[in-house]
Amino acid sequence: MSEPKKGPLYISNTLTRKKEEFVPLRPPHVGLYVCGPTVYSDVHLGNVRTFLSFDTVYRWLTFLGYKVRYVRNITDVGHLVGDVDEGEDKIAKRARLEQLEPMEIVQKYTNGFHDVMRLFNILSPSIEPTATGHLIEQIGMVERIIASGYGYEANGSVYFDVPRFAEKHAYGELSGRRIDELLSNTRDTEGMEEKRSPLDFAIWKKAEPQHLMKWPSPWGEGFPGWHLECSAMSTKYLGQTFDIHGGGMDLKFPHHECEIAQSVAADGHAPVRYWMHGNMLTVNGRKMAKSEGNGFTPEELLTGNHKLLEKGYSAMTVRFFMLQSHYASTLDFSNAAMQAAERGLERLMAAMDLLDQLKPGASDGADIPALEQRCYDAMNDDINTPVMIGELFEGVRIINSVNDGKVSLTPSSLVKLKDLMRSMVHDVLGLQREAAKASDDGAMDGLVQEFIRMRAEAKARKDYAAGDAIRDRLAALGIILKDTKEGTTWSRA
Amino acid sequence: MSEPKKGPLYISNTLTRKKEEFVPLRPPHVGLYVCGPTVYSDVHLGNVRTFLSFDTVYRWLTFLGYKVRYVRNITDVGHLVGDVDEGEDKIAKRARLEQLEPMEIVQKYTNGFHDVMRLFNILSPSIEPTATGHLIEQIGMVERIIASGYGYEANGSVYFDVPRFAEKHAYGELSGRRIDELLSNTRDTEGMEEKRSPLDFAIWKKAEPQHLMKWPSPWGEGFPGWHLECSAMSTKYLGQTFDIHGGGMDLKFPHHECEIAQSVAADGHAPVRYWMHGNMLTVNGRKMAKSEGNGFTPEELLTGNHKLLEKGYSAMTVRFFMLQSHYASTLDFSNAAMQAAERGLERLMAAMDLLDQLKPGASDGADIPALEQRCYDAMNDDINTPVMIGELFEGVRIINSVNDGKVSLTPSSLVKLKDLMRSMVHDVLGLQREAAKASDDGAMDGLVQEFIRMRAEAKARKDYAAGDAIRDRLAALGIILKDTKEGTTWSRA
Numbered sequence: 001m002s003e004p005k006k007g008p009l010y011i012s013n014t015l016t017r018k019k020e021e022f023v024p025l026r027p028p029h030v031g032l033y034v035c036g037p038t039v040y041s042d043v044h045l046g047n048v049r050t051f052l053s054f055d056t057v058y059r060w061l062t063f064l065g066y067k068v069r070y071v072r073n074i075t076d077v078g079h080l081v082g083d084v085d086e087g088e089d090k091i092a093k094r095a096r097l098e099q100l101e102p103m104e105i106v107q108k109y110t111n112g113f114h115d116v117m118r119l120f121n122i123l124s125p126s127i128e129p130t131a132t133g134h135l136i137e138q139i140g141m142v143e144r145i146i147a148s149g150y151g152y153e154a155n156g157s158v159y160f161d162v163p164r165f166a167e168k169h170a171y172g173e174l175s176g177r178r179i180d181e182l183l184s185n186t187r188d189t190e191g192m193e194e195k196r197s198p199l200d201f202a203i204w205k206k207a208e209p210q211h212l213m214k215w216p217s218p219w220g221e222g223f224p225g226w227h228l229e230c231s232a233m234s235t236k237y238l239g240q241t242f243d244i245h246g247g248g249m250d251l252k253f254p255h256h257e258c259e260i261a262q263s264v265a266a267d268g269h270a271p272v273r274y275w276m277h278g279n280m281l282t283v284n285g286r287k288m289a290k291s292e293g294n295g296f297t298p299e300e301l302l303t304g305n306h307k308l309l310e311k312g313y314s315a316m317t318v319r320f321f322m323l324q325s326h327y328a329s330t331l332d333f334s335n336a337a338m339q340a341a342e343r344g345l346e347r348l349m350a351a352m353d354l355l356d357q358l359k360p361g362a363s364d365g366a367d368i369p370a371l372e373q374r375c376y377d378a379m380n381d382d383i384n385t386p387v388m389i390g391e392l393f394e395g396v397r398i399i400n401s402v403n404d405g406k407v408s409l410t411p412s413s414l415v416k417l418k419d420l421m422r423s424m425v426h427d428v429l430g431l432q433r434e435a436a437k438a439s440d441d442g443a444m445d446g447l448v449q450e451f452i453r454m455r456a457e458a459k460a461r462k463d464y465a466a467g468d469a470i471r472d473r474l475a476a477l478g479i480i481l482k483d484t485k486e487g488t489t490w491s492r493a
Numbered sequence: 494m495s496e497p498k499k500g501p502l503y504i505s506n507t508l509t510r511k512k513e514e515f516v517p518l519r520p521p522h523v524g525l526y527v528c529g530p531t532v533y534s535d536v537h538l539g540n541v542r543t544f545l546s547f548d549t550v551y552r553w554l555t556f557l558g559y560k561v562r563y564v565r566n567i568t569d570v571g572h573l574v575g576d577v578d579e580g581e582d583k584i585a586k587r588a589r590l591e592q593l594e595p596m597e598i599v600q601k602y603t604n605g606f607h608d609v610m611r612l613f614n615i616l617s618p619s620i621e622p623t624a625t626g627h628l629i630e631q632i633g634m635v636e637r638i639i640a641s642g643y644g645y646e647a648n649g650s651v652y653f654d655v656p657r658f659a660e661k662h663a664y665g666e667l668s669g670r671r672i673d674e675l676l677s678n679t680r681d682t683e684g685m686e687e688k689r690s691p692l693d694f695a696i697w698k699k700a701e702p703q704h705l706m707k708w709p710s711p712w713g714e715g716f717p718g719w720h721l722e723c724s725a726m727s728t729k730y731l732g733q734t735f736d737i738h739g740g741g742m743d744l745k746f747p748h749h750e751c752e753i754a755q756s757v758a759a760d761g762h763a764p765v766r767y768w769m770h771g772n773m774l775t776v777n778g779r780k781m782a783k784s785e786g787n788g789f790t791p792e793e794l795l796t797g798n799h800k801l802l803e804k805g806y807s808a809m810t811v812r813f814f815m816l817q818s819h820y821a822s823t824l825d826f827s828n829a830a831m832q833a834a835e836r837g838l839e840r841l842m843a844a845m846d847l848l849d850q851l852k853p854g855a856s857d858g859a860d861i862p863a864l865e866q867r868c869y870d871a872m873n874d875d876i877n878t879p880v881m882i883g884e885l886f887e888g889v890r891i892i893n894s895v896n897d898g899k900v901s902l903t904p905s906s907l908v909k910l911k912d913l914m915r916s917m918v919h920d921v922l923g924l925q926r927e928a929a930k931a932s933d934d935g936a937m938d939g940l941v942q943e944f945i946r947m948r949a950e951a952k953a954r955k956d957y958a959a960g961d962a963i964r965d966r967l968a969a970l971g972i973i974l975k976d977t978k979e980g981t982t983w984s985r986a
Contacts, residue, residue, distance in 0.1 A: 069594065101562065103620045103730065111617050114607070124604050127596045133626030136708050215629050237596060356969055443985075446970040447940040477939035 004373035006064055009380045011244075012328060014252070015174050015275045019382055022274060024243050030066040031242035032058060033234040033272075035251055036128070038075040039109035040090040043116050044295040045318070045333065046281040046288040050248040052319060053278040053327035053383075055122040057246065059428050060379050071237050072125035074113075076106040076132050077213045078205070079226045085202040089223070092213055102213050106132075116298050119315045121430045127237050131229035135215050138224040138232040142204050142217075144266035151265070154194040156206030156220040160261060162199040169264050174275060175253035201258055203228050227258035234271060235263065245272040249279055276327075283308065283333045310335040313342065316431055320345040323385040323429055344393075349433060351396040352425060354403050355418050356446075361408030366398045368409070368416045375424055388424065395421050445490075448479055452488045455481070497866035499557055502873045504737075505821060507745070508667050508768040512875055515767060517736050523559040524735035525551060526727040526765075528744055529621070531568040532602035533583040536609050537788040538811070538826065539774040539781040543741040545812060546771040546820035546876075548615040550739065552921050553872050564730050565618035567606075569599040569625050570706045571698070572719045578695040582716070585706055595706050599625075609791050612808045614923045620730055624722035628708050631717040631725040635697050635710075637759035644758070647687040649699030649713040653754060655692040662757050667768060668746035694751055696721045720751035727764060728756065738765040742772055769820075776801065776826045797938040798982055803828040805938045806835065807927050813838040816878040816922055837886075842926060844889040845918060847896050848911050854901030859891045861902070861909045868917055881917065888914050938983075941972055945981045948974070 009022040024030045034054045037043055051072075061068045081087035095102040117124070131138075142158050145151035150165045151158050165171055166179050179199065186198035202225040207214035214221045224232075234242060240263065247256060256275065263271035280287065283294040296306045304312030313321075321341035325331040371394060378387035398417065401407035409417060425431050451470050458466035471481050474490070482489050502515040517523045527547045530536060547565075554561045574580040588595040610617070624631075635651050638644035643658045644651050658664055659672050672692065679691035695718040700707035707714045717725075727735060733756065740749060749768065756764035773780065776787040789799045797805030806814075814834035818824040864887060871880035891910065894900035902910065918924050944963050951959035964974050967983070975982050 069597065101620070101730065103622065104562065107617065107620050124600065127594065127600050129596065130623075130626060133623060135629055140709070216633070237594065443970045443972060444937055444940070447937070447944070447967075447972075450944075450966060451940070473943060474940075477936045479936060479940075 004369050004376055006376055007380060009060070009064060010382055011274055011276060012382045013274045014277045015272070020274070022243075024066065025241065025273065028065060028067050030061050030068045030244070031234075031238035032061070032068055032070045032244045032246070033230070033238055033242065034070070034072045034125070034245075035230060035247035035255070036072040036074050037109075037113050038079040038090055039106050039113060040079075040094045041109060042297050043113055044288060044297055045301060046248075046295065048116060048120055048122075048298065048318070049281045049322050049331065050278045051117065051122050052120060052322050054246045054276075055430065056323065056327070056385060056428070057244070057276065057383055058123060058125075059430060060383055063379075063423065063428050069127070069238065070125040071127045071129065071234060073230060073233055074106075074110055074128055074130045075226070075229065076103075076110075076130050078131055078224045078229060085205070085225070089211075089213060092211065095212070103132075106130075119298060119302075120319055121315070121432055123430070129233045129237065131224065131233075132213070134229065134233050134236065135224065137236050138228050139204075139217050141228060141232045141235070141262065141266050142224075145203060145262060148265050148268075150261075151203060152196065153219050156222060157194060157202055158204035158219055159195055159200040160203050160258070160265070161196060162201070162261070163197050165261055165265060169261070171261055172257060174260060175257050177253055177257070201225060201227060201254065203262065227255055228262060230255070231259050231262040231266070231271065234259075235267065240267045240269045241271060241273065243272075244274045244276060246276040246278065249277040252277055278327045279330050281322075281331050281333055285332055288333070308335075310339075313338050316433075317342045317345055320348075320389075320429075320431060323431075324389055326382075326384055326386055328382070345431070348392060348396055348425065348431070351399040352421060354399055355421060358399065358402050358409075358414055358418075360411040360414045361402075362410070363408050364410050364413050365401075365407035366409060366413070368398075368413045368420065371395060371398070372416065372420045375420065379428065385429065389429070392421070392424055448474070448490050452481065452490070456488070497862050497869055499869055500873060502553070502557060503875055504767055504769060505875045506767045507770045508765070513767070515736075517559065518734065518766065521558060521560050523554050523561045523737065524727075524731035525554070525561055525563045525737045525739070526723070526731055526735065527563070527565045527618070527738075528723060528740035528748070529565040529567050530602075530606050531572040531583055532599050532606060533572075533587045534602060535790050536606055537781060537790055538794065539741075539788065541609065541613055541615075541791065541811070542774045542815050542824065543771045544610065544615050545613060545815050547739045547769075548923065549816065549820070549878060549921070550737070550769065550876055551616060551618075552923060553876055556872075556916065556921050562620070562731065563618040564620045564622065564727060566723060566726055567599075567603055567621055567623045568719070568722065569596075569603075569623050571624055571717045571722060578698070578718070582704075582706060585704065588705070596625075599623075612791055612795075613812055614808070614925060616923070622726045622730065624717060624726075625706070627722060627726050627729065628717065630729050631721050632697075632710050634721060634725045634728070634755065634759050635717075638696060638755060641758050641761075643754075644696060645689065646712050649715060650687060650695055651697035651712055652688050652693040653696050653751070653758070654689060655694070655754070656690045658754055658758060662754070664754055665750060667753060668750050670746055670750070694718060694720060694747065696755065720748055721755060723748070724752045724755040724759070724764065727752075728760065733760045733762045734764060734766065736765075737767045737769060739769040739771065742770040745770055771820045772823045774815075774824050774826055778825055781826070796983075798984070800980070801828075803832075806831050809924055809927050810835045810838055812922075813841075813882075813924060816924075817882055819875075819877055819879055821875070838924070841885060841889055841918065841924070844892040845914060845926075847892050848914060851892065851895050851902075851907055851911075853904040853907045854895075855903070856901050857903050857906050858894075858900035859902060859906070861891075861906045861913065864888060864891075865909065865913045868913065872921065878922065882922075885914070885917060941967065941983050945974065945983070949981070 010019050011022050013020045037047060058068055058070050076091060079090050081090055081093060091102050091105050095105045098105060142151060150161050152161055162171060172178055182199055192198060204217060204219055204224060205222050206220060207222045214223055260270060263269060282288060286292060286294060288295050294308055300306040301318060302312050317338065321338055324341060371391060374391045375388050378384045378391060398407060402409055451474055455467045455470040474481060480491050503512050504515050506513045530540060551561055551563050569584060572583050574583055574586060584595050584598050588598045591598060635644060643654050645654055655664060665671055675692055685691060697710060697712055697717060698715050699713060700715045707716055753763060756762060775781060779785060779787060781788050787801055793799040794811060795805050810831060814831055815824060817834060864884060867884045868881050871877045871884060891900060895902055944967055948960045948963040967974060971985055973984050
């Protein structure tokens, strides 16, 4: 048996539409950028899936030994209703409705977003920059785009000149759109008269006098265009070209296409070597959306307090459910699928609980290095979590067999199995026993059981004083022992 | 019996050194600004006290019916080692030591700060702005200060001209310092040659080429002076003059004094109507500081894993302990005081648990409106939480007497008592029933300490195998022992 190999990793690059070996620009460092939320409303489960997918990418890269700088932004200005250049700023609109200052809206929904991330055990990124925190960098980028000839000012706003850019550079490469097709599909919209072409997009927008979120700029008071922030912040923290950019598939066009154009125009480089896009979550086969009434919040999910939910499901059940599908596939949420995930997770966790008490034997009845290699191979094959989970259930089968005395593992194989299961389940998949309390109680119970064992030994050698001393010492710590026919149990005072 | 009156509130204004009736500028709105943490290291318990004090102010203002906009900043640039104009930026220094990008340091310790705030049930402010997120506003304020004649540029930095300002305006009013005394106490420091007077302070600092945290400005690349951010952000979100500014007493001079001068110079207004300063936390009579080895972290406090701690204390015990003293008094942390607080909190919470099962009677054996009035009066007397807690224990006495059938309350009085106790304990003081975890940790530490003692005994009798067996057994339970010069400590794996 040879030692399993951790790499190389292959990922589906949505830019080249090929599965490619991942080769970082500056190993062991990896730069990873993921588009974060626009903090104007509660996140729903579809958002959670996107961030969970890239949490898994981040965890796997880290497991492979890379030093990952993971940047995930907070959009707190510039994202307009309808995701185009017209309409009200989403946050400003919400501020008006809730009668708050826009930054109070930002704080409220950023807090809510963080609560949800914590609930699902989604790790914090290394840096979580905000659009309003990088105005100077964004203004600088607009200036560079104007200087390169691909940006023009009109009436206090600045637009990106798409047709001119497309003459010399690839535009539409990521999304597969063609300029002529895009042009034939445009329709007139308000404010269009400022644009040379309907394909042009705002990189700086003039602010109306009553607008609260505005900053001085060389073009007057305004705010940055939505697409610009990601370009400015990824460049600042990861460099002009970096390794991986991720986001939901709905951001591919126009958002990510515009990011590429902005970076090429401003700095002369394509910004990203590997693009990765997560797929959508549907509910009973239909797109998740608030307007459909099926965009339930994590809170509704946990409590089961929604007409589409038969019962509440824990955050870890949802996490496990989502990991059972590949990030690039659509995933359909249904009560039947959730209840199956609930049973699967319980079976996995029950096996994890057995790990500590497994006893080694004299020979190997299972090939743990081969299992380990298959886990690694699955993850290295474009983060294939469903296949990896399938292998973990092979691990569950081995654990149960060793526990039943039907399969034997040598001490070193047993250590390997424990390490593998723990690192894959806890570190890579981020699955935990539900509450912190549970794991505490596990350790706590383990400690008390040690004392119960020592007390039994003392009694066995008729050292009753030592036995009583242990009981008294535990009582002083609020732990009461009780001797029953089945043995000694304990409870809190 | 008349209905209790909720107001008016009196607060000790540290600017006028008088207890004054609080009259907001634009009722029912109240603007509250509190200096937040510099996110370059873990917060210690002294920091927690400051934020808890103003959390209580925020909760009380909200209880009184005010619509509070509470701004508490995050300092993520410009705070130099030694708190003066020389030396390295605290965050840049930490970034160098940990080999991270400065914003990774900011993210790490901001996350840690938020975790601690959540642990102690300290509410999120309405807006939590960052210094790096407000460069444009700070540069604008420097320009206004220069335009007013109280700022001057020297070698790419901009300084505030304190003597010139003091000719026309009060400088030292808040801290009680006098210009002539300050002058006689100054000493030469590096970089002093740029300043016209040693009392002048930097509002913009030129950045060295290798400096990572720098932005373009009219004076070249640099970063804002530490005092400036609070002035720029409070002005942006609360207006040029706002109601209450809070912070730790150590910030009174120079930080808050400089804030006043900056606002007067830039906008012609004293910025704050009521200044409030929280007092220090000492440990066994000595100042809490990392260099003293007594600046323990919340984590150490909860686990009891610190040589000065006899056992672990829950976050709610600490909260209750701190609320038992007035925010403007020094507070000494000791094991005896903590254990008294633990018993007191338990007594209070046990009474709260009885509330639901109390049965009304035919007459009133206790005057609940009078109790309610005394609670309000205590809080309205400069947020006097210790007196209010004393009144709550009168409530505890009534609850226990009703429960024992010794005192009768009519149905309406019983409802009043329940409302009063719940709103004061939960909403105003922010006390909650512990999570099971916290109390676990106390017992947990006790158990682990027993093993540490047994292991030391095994080693003392040179039974190293037994010592190692204990260590391995704990490791299997996820508990890692570490031998240090001061003895053995433990942590979770």
